Amino acid sequence: MQIAFVIYPGFTILDVIGPFQTLADNPGNEAVLVAAEAGPVVDHTGRAQLVAEKSLFEVTAPDVIVVAGGKTGELDQRIVDWVRKVHPTTTWTTSVCTGAIYLAAAGVLDGLDATTHWAWADKLNEMGAHYVHDRVVPRGKVVTAAGVSSGIDMGLTLMDRMYGPVAAQTAQLGIEYDPQPPYDAGSPTKAPADIVEFLKAMMGPDSEWAKPPAASPA
Secondary structure (H helix, E strand, C coil): CEEECCCCCCCHHHHHHHHHHHHCCCCCCCCEEEEEECCCEEECCCEEEEEEEEEEHCCCCCCEECCCCCCCCCHHHHHHHHHHHHHHCCEEEEEEHHHHHHHHHHHCCCCEECCCCCCCCCCCHHCCEEEECCCEEECCCCEEECCCHHHHHHHHHHHHHHHHHHHHHHHHHHHHCCCCCCCCCCCCCCCCCCHHHHHHHHCCCCCHHHHHHHHCCC
């Protein structure tokens, strides 16, 4: 089963690595990093990168797509067009965090329950989806995950749906995914109100953070 992990300049690394780690080791899966152009792609911090093995145009019929979130204030139309093209024949079409904005732009989420990073909930609704404040939202073959770390939950959800609960639990134990965070502040319903407002202003769709990085000089 070919799983295409879609990255672009300004993506968030854990959005990719979380589900990649849960899915890539399964012998039935072919995990491939893809981007508009093959080669190194810099993350949203500007300090790390992953290498896209193939371009979107080389991956024409993936079984699963996982679109990472990140700086999606401006979208790469090539990715939008590709998602729209391959979605009809995928087994699963998925996103993590603001990767849902790409799915929405491609029309995949029209009228559908979906999730994304909480700071982008209004934006997702504006684009035709119905935001649901859950970690993972499966609707038919479309599965969306909330912010960053929830990509691990989504990867395990996919493992269960692809291969059953034993495979999913084996993957979970293999990565020792047993969260015990030092604070219970991982949701806007639990975090202090001043932190919620600060992060919403800093990371929302109208923030400077949301703007993709400038292209490197040729």
